[in-house]
Amino acid sequence: MQGMMRALAAVALCTIPLAARAEYRVREVGSFHIGGHEVVLEGLPTSQISFTAGMAPITVDPNGQFETGQMYVQYVKLAEPSAPLPILLWHGGGLSGVTWETKPDGKPGWQQFFLERGYDTYVSDAVERGRASWSRYPEIYTSPPLFRTKREGWDIFRIGPADGWAQEPSARHAFEGTQFPISDYDQFAKQAVPRWATNDAATQAAYDAYVRKVCPCVIVVHSQGGNFGYTAALHNPDLVKALVLVEPSGAPDPAKADASAVKGIPHLVVWGDYLDRVPFWTPLMKANAAWRDAVNKAGGHVEWLELPKAGLHGNTHMLMMDRNSDAIAARVSDWLGQQKLTR
Template sequence: MNKALLAFVPVALGIFSCTAQAEYRVREVGSFHIGGHEVVLQGLPQTKISFTAGMAPVTVDPNGQFETGQMYVQYVKLAQPTAPLPILLWHGGGLSGVTWETKPDGKPGWQQFFLDHGYDTYVSDAVERGRASWSRYPEIYTSPPLFRTKKEGWDIFRIGPAEGWAPDPAARRAFDGTQFPLAAYDQFAKQAVPRWATNDAATQAAYDAYVRQVCPCVIVVHSQGGNFGYTAALHNPDLVKALVLVEPSGAPDAAKVNAATVKGIPHLVVWGDYLDEVPFWAPLVRANAAWRDAVNGAGGHVEWLELPKAGLHGNTHMLMMDKNSDTVAQLVAEWLDKQKLSR
């Protein structure tokens, strides 16, 4: 589809199911890998493996050259974007770019929302996630993969209280008024991918290379992506024109980092509901508040959006998947409009 002019007419073609769907033309749909480096493995034993039933075993040699530390990016470029800059959507821990695509209940996600609002969109799978691919452990990755259980996601993502979890979906009890589509929780859990605890440096290097290749831009980050987004802005303050942080799970330490570096980059930090119900979140909110105060104290502009105080109740950590996700995205879009972004 590269370079083609494709008309997306949702009612006629049934391609998208969003209500009030915009009509627009797509100029290009594509992808690329970025970041990473070569690793050479030597001295590993060969093995005999039969890859399909009835196939004679063949010798598999794990020694040789490999690429590692790369990330994957998919983009959709509009023929006539109305937003001045592309928007980059970065996922959180144990997840991938699917976070921003179709929601677990089958409704359009934020990628679709921002396309509708005239943005070229870039959705990435960070190092070690999804289509970025994986590397051997322990020869290249120095720690084993970690896998999130459905109960851990239920607890940390604030779908419901710990005592509300049950293996049987019919017996689960979410927080009162939750906006997460509870019937789609198991569908959401299918998005989980392995993660590693020792690849942050490679991930940051790939994100920085990504910013240098694609931006100037707007970056929207979620959860673990928060620290990568903050740091990418610190490393590339001339290329990141706005930073939206959706419940970031980390923040720079103002005692070690010069907050004035990013004083020219407007920040919006968005928080959902039930934060007081899950102690895990208290120190993370404090760390982000400290960085907010440091940037604002240096002459920057960091806005703090607590959705309950804005009249939106029931949002979980996965607020881009909640039933009112378009309402939240609209608040983000309106904030971006106020920044009067330009290249």
């Protein structure tokens, strides 16, 4: 028995993380839906449906009142936050707030990182994603849902070269030096959710309502969330106190948007590695650079952080899931600290 206890103790010691994570006390965990409006459907046929085995069919009537265009937000508020403002984490296309939670390899994500740094955190599912829920097509959504294949994600998220993809996981090969845990790529692919091509206006309206409800705040956006973040700052320059853009896939057009409206909001734009290997990213970086230059010319402050030039190599588009993602989050946290943020 004593030998067994010693063995169990040895196993327990081996499972203790090498670097203990910070502890924090939580005051409140909650959620809400925001944005959206009512629509009424009429003239649609009823149907007879049995919802479970052995259940007699019932009449389902799709006509009536529905809510559409809402988004979902979950928050964690600390008992004693040390950061002056909450941090809002916005996901990218075909994804949801899971982006910021637990990484595909099971390690804590940026939500926990910023909780440990003293921030109240808000993680959202945008309109049409995750717990925000869908709406009927074609009666409400005017385009069909789009689904990303695992191969498409491999390519445009810069996990590996196009010829590195294979259906069999053991046959795949990533970019040399990649920080993404490719053995967990299929686990990551389980996060993919459908997206629609015609809901941007509703999504922006919901994000703007979200900012007006929660902020002043810091906003961290990823990929497709980039343009929504830029625009939310333009619409609410007094409420957005800092904007961190992780590989934003869109940016305002300087010829159409007033860059001077956000000159008082510090921006940090973060880029990973292998961008020159995937042509998809060239025009997107160019668009973001044009907006950066316009804001800086107007007297603002947009900092451009290319991780390889800063000594951090091997990062994919999903850099918040890469093995060195805590080091990147620390760069973001340090930058935020330099901004002297106040309400």
